[in-house]
Structures are given as structure tokens and as C-alpha cells.
Amino acid sequence: MNHLNQxxxxxxxxxxxxxxxxxxxxLAACGECRExxxxxxxxxxxxxxxxxxxxxxxxxxxxxxxxxxxxxEQPRRPAARWxxxxxxxxxxxxxxxxxxxxxxxxxxxxxxxxxGVIEQFEPHTFVPVSVNPANLGSVPDLSAFGxxxxxxxxxxxxxxxxxxARAASGLRTLLSPSGTLPATVKGAPLYxxxxxxQGSFTFSAEKARLYAASRGKPLPAMxxxxxxxTISVTAGPGLLTIYGAPAxxxxxxxxxxxxxxxxxxxSLAIVQMASPRVVSDGASVKVLEDYxxxxxxxxxxxxxxxxxxxxxASALPVPVPTGQGSxxxxxxxxxxxxxxDSTGLGAGVIWQHDGMLYAVVGTLNESDVVAVARSLA
Amino acid sequence: MEVELTTLKALPAPQAVEAAKLDGSGLPETFERLxxxxxxxxxxxxxxxxxxxxxxxxVAQEVFLDFHRSHPADAEYAAPWLHRAAWHRALNMLRGNxxxxxxxxxxxxxxxxxxxxxAGLHQASAQRERVRxxxxxxxxxxxxxxxxxxxGLSYAEVAGAMGVSVGQVGTLLRRAELRFKSEVKS
Numbered sequence: 001m002n003h004l005n006q007x008x009x010x011x012x013x014x015x016x017x018x019x020x021x022x023x024x025x026x027l028a029a030c031g032e033c034r035e036x037x038x039x040x041x042x043x044x045x046x047x048x049x050x051x052x053x054x055x056x057x058x059x060x061x062x063x064x065x066x067x068x069x070x071x072x073e074q075p076r077r078p079a080a081r082w083x084x085x086x087x088x089x090x091x092x093x094x095x096x097x098x099x100x101x102x103x104x105x106x107x108x109x110x111x112x113x114x115x116g117v118i119e120q121f122e123p124h125t126f127v128p129v130s131v132n133p134a135n136l137g138s139v140p141d142l143s144a145f146g147x148x149x150x151x152x153x154x155x156x157x158x159x160x161x162x163x164x165a166r167a168a169s170g171l172r173t174l175l176s177p178s179g180t181l182p183a184t185v186k187g188a189p190l191y192x193x194x195x196x197x198q199g200s201f202t203f204s205a206e207k208a209r210l211y212a213a214s215r216g217k218p219l220p221a222m223x224x225x226x227x228x229x230t231i232s233v234t235a236g237p238g239l240l241t242i243y244g245a246p247a248x249x250x251x252x253x254x255x256x257x258x259x260x261x262x263x264x265x266x267s268l269a270i271v272q273m274a275s276p277r278v279v280s281d282g283a284s285v286k287v288l289e290d291y292x293x294x295x296x297x298x299x300x301x302x303x304x305x306x307x308x309x310x311x312x313a314s315a316l317p318v319p320v321p322t323g324q325g326s327x328x329x330x331x332x333x334x335x336x337x338x339x340x341d342s343t344g345l346g347a348g349v350i351w352q353h354d355g356m357l358y359a360v361v362g363t364l365n366e367s368d369v370v371a372v373a374r375s376l377a
Numbered sequence: 378m379e380v381e382l383t384t385l386k387a388l389p390a391p392q393a394v395e396a397a398k399l400d401g402s403g404l405p406e407t408f409e410r411l412x413x414x415x416x417x418x419x420x421x422x423x424x425x426x427x428x429x430x431x432x433x434x435x436v437a438q439e440v441f442l443d444f445h446r447s448h449p450a451d452a453e454y455a456a457p458w459l460h461r462a463a464w465h466r467a468l469n470m471l472r473g474n475x476x477x478x479x480x481x482x483x484x485x486x487x488x489x490x491x492x493x494x495x496a497g498l499h500q501a502s503a504q505r506e507r508v509r510x511x512x513x514x515x516x517x518x519x520x521x522x523x524x525x526x527x528x529g530l531s532y533a534e535v536a537g538a539m540g541v542s543v544g545q546v547g548t549l550l551r552r553a554e555l556r557f558k559s560e561v562k563s
Contacts (some may be wrong), residue, residue: 007548011532018532040551047554050561051527056430060416067412067438068404071445158446 003030007036013044102347126337126350128326129317140297144211145203145222152198154236154332158190165191174272174358174376182368185243185268192240196274200232203288220294229282238273242266243362268362268372272366273358318350331373338366349373383408408450412441415456419463421528426467426520428509436466458539465522472513519553526550 004012004023012019012027027033162173173191185334205227206216212219244267293303306317318337320326326339331351340347347369348361360373404412419440424433440462448458512520518539526533526546535550536543 005548006551007544009547010551014526015532019386041556043551043554047523047557050558051425051523053424053428054430056420056424056433058417058420058434060413063416063434063438064409064412067441070438070442072406226531345495370409 004033006036006040009033009040010044013037013041026220082207116185125317125335125352126316126319127309128337128339129302129309129321131302132299132322133321135302139299140211140295142201143207145208145295147202147204147207148199149202150197150199152196154194154197157193159193160188160190162191165193165239165241169237171237171239171272171356173239173241174270176243176372176375177377180375181268181372182364184364184368185241185362188244192242194236194238194240194273196234196236198232198234200230202230203227203282217296218297220291223287223291225282225286226291229288231288232279234278234279235276236273238271241270241272243268260326266362268360268364270372270376271357271359271361273357275352275355327372331370331375336373338370340366340369404445405450408445410456411450416441417458418528418530419459422460422463422524422530423467424527425524426464426471426512432470433467436463436470439468457534457537460525460530460534461521461540464521464538467524468517468520471509507561511557514560515553515556518549519556522553523557524545524548 004027006129008023009027013025016024027037030327046260089177110361157168159168162175165173168191175189202310203222203226205222206218208222227244246330289306293306309317318339320327320339324339327339329336329349331349331353334351336349336351338347346361347364347366349361349369350357350359351373352358358373358376360369362369362372364372415480416437418431419437420430422441423436424430426434426435440459443462444455449457452458462562512523515523521539522535525538526532530538532543532546535546539546539549
């Protein structure tokens with residue numbers, strides 16, 4: 001019989017009766033294995049001493065009462081928690097808020113909105129704008145230039161069937177035909193429906209002045225008419241269909257792919273939602289765009305890309321991190337935008353059709369992502 | 378309540394029947410039995426990672442709450458799911474909260490006998506801090522096998538929680554112990 005390996009020796013130390021008789025007999029007869037077993041035992045003893053911790057004083061009955069209260073008083077919405085995790089990433093919110101504002105304002109500009117005319121914007125195509133995440137730290141928080149107002153927080157509902165998802169969202173649940181999903185996408189999906197979200201942002205010259213004073217640096221003068229201008233955004237309702245959800249959301253809590261920033265990426269997520277609608281009142285939105293893109297901290301190349309969009313009448317700028325590729329793809333006759341690479345580490349496609357915005361993202365390569373997008377029915 | 382109602386509609390038939398017999402607490406009887414049987418072990422696993430009983434119990438509460446919302450209480454995989462979720466979540470908490478290290482240094486109550494003199498307590502706190510830091514730097518699989526095995530799970534239970542064969546556990550454990558000692562010394 002061969003000598004016992006380190007793993008077997010380690011187990012025999014803890015569970016001597018669990019290994020076979022042959023292994024036990026070999027250990028008894030083999031001086032070399034006994035010597036190695038002694039070394040394994042010494043190492044284990046040292047680790048055990050280092051790992052010693054004071055045990056928690058557990059009272060399961062008391063803990064159960066607490067859990068009962070939690071279950072009733074603090075219902076959590078898993079996908080909402082997942083999404084909120086993304087929102088809480090340091091620097092994400094202010095940078096993203098400004099980018100979205102710039103993008104949406106850019107879209108409104110192209111509708112031909114004039115001073116005092118309320119105009120509506122809905123994205124129909126998507127234009128990539130390259131952003132370097134490392135440079136976004138300098139982007140000022142939009143709250144320094146006005147006030148957010150949330151008129152309607154989206155309510156999330158976790159459900160486990162397509163029918164329940166449709167009932168919760170009011171949207172027809174799009175799925176790939178059975179058996180056509182990529183082999184790496186396994187298990188049943190979770191569905192997360194959310195209601196319409198409404199919010200607005202109102203520019204304030206006074207807040208901008210205070211911000212400039214606090215920084216001790218001059219800001220470009222806020223053009224007349226911007227003060228008090230409100231951009232209102234409505235998005236949703238919508239539905240997320242998630243395969244390979246993060247730990248705690250579905251199935252066994254397997255360790256799934258995690259991005260470099262520690263965000264767990266589902267193996268596949270399908271997004272469908274009523275297209276966001278943006279309404280602007282007050283100043284010329286062209287003036288708003290020029291003002292926002294001229295603020296200190298907004299990377300010059302990003303501002304130039306926003307301004308340089310050729311057909312912003314119906315185009316929504318989509319931030320694409322440097323290093324990621326992007327190009328147009330056809331999704332059943334609709335012009336979509338693919339973002340990602342071919343490594344399978346993460347990719348997505350976004351498109352619009354008939355007043356609805358769709359996206360497919362996941363830890364898949366381009367061909368799989370696009371195939372899923374085209375197969376939805 | 379809207380969420381709870383829609384969730385209830387989507388439950389598999391047996392669980393929906395059980396849910397309809399709630400005792401008013403909001404938790405099915407089968408789930409409560411599972412809770413009472415596994416709670417202490419889940420806390421022990423989390424505590425082995427966090428070295429903080431209160432936070433280990435907090436992790437345990439979250440783990441059970443998540444399981445309750447997504448899985449039938451009588452699922453065959455219930456115990457390994459809970460064990461795995463415990464170390465997974467505890468590690469996430471440990472690695473996401475560096476402030477813990479300084480707090481641990483202040484509150485650590487070591488089992489290792491360093492005596493009660495101030496010098497001994499300081500030594501214990503310093504060692505605890507080094508150990509937690511080492512645990513945080515370990516590969517997840519190594520940290521997991523240490524947390525699971527040293528919380529008292531059998532090799533078969535460790536294998537179930539990690540999704541590996543029983544035969545692999547000894548090797549993983551041996552490797553993790555060596556790596557752990559190396560990290561503590563570094």
C-alpha cells in the first residue's frame with residue numbers, strides 16, 4: 001500500500017474510525033507515515049490554539065422570538081438589497097447621478113425643447129460614452145447644484161413564477177424558450193417586480209454659490225433661467241428575471257462570480273421596464289447641458305462625447321468603462337448596444353422597442369448574451 | 378404585506394399549506410424546528426470567523442431569514458445550505474469591515490491562557506488581531522474549511538457545506554492550517 005497522503009492523515013487525526021481498516025493498519029506498521037502523522041498533528045494543534053475564540057452564549061429560544069419579529073417587522077426584498085448594494089458603492093451615486101443627468105438632458109436637448117416649453121424625452125437608441133472610473137472621483141455630486149425629490153420610491157416584490165411576476169408587474173414576462181439558455185445558466189429563475197419610480201431634480205443657483213464658496217474655487221456662472229428649472233424622471237414599472245442570483249437569493253448559496261469591486265454578478269439577468277421618460281421645464285435644456293458638462297471635475301473627454309452625440313434626439317448615452325468594448329447589435333430589428341468583452345466575465349446588451357426598455361446581462365460571452373436577447377418571447 | 382402575499386401565492390403547494398397554518402408568528406412550525414436544531418451551529422460557524430458572539434448571532438438571524446424566504450424548511454439541503462451561508466456571510470462581514478480589527482483588540486476574551494495581567498491581556502488582544510487579519514486574508518475556501526471544521530462539523534458535514542467530496546476535506550484542512558499559521562506569522 002502506498003503511503004498515506006496528508007489529507008488522509010489529517011482526517012485520521014480527527015476521525016480515526018472513519019477511514020478504512022487498510023489505512024489504519026498501514027499507519028500502525030509504517031514508521032514514516034507515523035512520523036508524518038505526528039507532524040500533521042502538531043500543525044493542527046498549533047492552528048487550533050490560534051483559532052480559539054470565546055464561544056457565543058446562544059439561547060435559541062430567545063433568538064427565535066427575535067427572528068419572528070424580524071420576519072414580520074422587517075421584510076427584506078432580496079433583489080432590492082442587491083440593487084441597493086450597487087447604489088451604495090462608494091462614488092457610484094454622485095457620479096452616476098451626474099452622468100445620467102447629463103445624458104438625459106442631452107436627450108432632451110435634441111427634442112428641440114425651447115425655453116419654457118415642457119418637452120418629453122424617451123430613449124430609442126443607445127450611444128456608448130467611454131468613461132474611466134478612476135476619473136469619476138472628481139465629478140461633483142449633483143446635489144451641490146440643486147435638490148433631488150423622490151415622488152415615488154419603487155416597491156419591489158420577489159416572486160417565484162412567471163405568472164406571479166406578471167401579476168406583480170403588469171408586464172408580460174419574457175423568457176427564453178425552454179432548453180435554449182446557455183449551459184452555464186442553471187436553475188430556476190427568481191423574479192423581482194418593481195413599481196414605477198418618480199423623481200426630479202431642481203437646479204438652485206444659491207446651492208451652487210454655496211458649493212463654490214465652500215471649495216474656495218470659482219464655478220462657471222449658472223446661466224439665467226437655470227435656477228429653479230426642474231427635470232422630472234419617471235421609470236418603470238419593470239421586472240427582473242434573475243438566474244444564478246447572489247447568495248441568499250436563491251438555491252444553494254454557491255460562490256458565484258464576483259466583480260473586481262466585490263459585486264456578485266448573476267449568471268444571467270433579464271431586465272424589462274417601461275422606458276424612462278424625462279420632462280424638463282424652465283431653461284433651455286441646451287443651456288443645461290452646456291452648464292453641466294462645463295463643471296469642474298467632469299472629465300473633458302466625457303463632456304466632449306456627450307456634446308458630440310450626433311443624433312441625441314432619441315439617443316441615450318450609456319457609460320462604458322474604459323477597457324470594455326461596445327458596438328451596435330441587431331435585436332430582432334431593433335438597434336441595440338452591446339457592452340462587454342468575449343471572456344464571459346461580464347457582458348450585456350440593451351435595446352428598446354415599443355415604449356419598453358430591455359437589457360440582458362450576465363457572466364456570459366457576447367454570442368450567448370445576444371442569443372438570449374434575440375430569443376426572448 | 379404585498380410582498381408577503383405575492384410570495385405566498387408562489388410557494389410550492391406543501392409549504393403553502395403549511396404557511397396557511399401559521400401560528401400567528403409568521404413562521405411555519407417546520408421552519409421553527411429547523412431553527413432550533415441548527416441555530417447554535419450556525420452561530421458557532423459565524424463566530425469562528427468573526428470572533429464576536431453578537432455579530433455571529435446577527436449573521437445567523439440573516440441566514441435563517443433568507444432561507445425561510447426562499448426555501449422549504451424540509452428541504453434535504455437545509456443544513457448544508459445554512460452552514461455554507463453562515464461562513465459565506467460572516468466572511469463577507471469580516472472582510473467588509475476593517476473597523477472590526479481595532480474593536481476586537483479592545484474586547485477580545487481569549488480562551489488561550491495568557492493570564493489576567495495587563496501585559497497578558499495585551500498580548501492576547503494583539504494575537505487576536507493578527508489572527509483575524511490572517512483569516513481575512515486567507516483564500517475563501519481555506520477560511521471556510523477552518524470555520525466549518527473548527528466549529529465542530531464532521532468531515533461529511535464540512536464536505537456538504539462546501540460542495541466537495543469527503544475525501545478532499547482533510548487535504549483542504551491541512552492546507553488551510555498551514556496557510557493560516559503562515560499568515561499569522563507574517
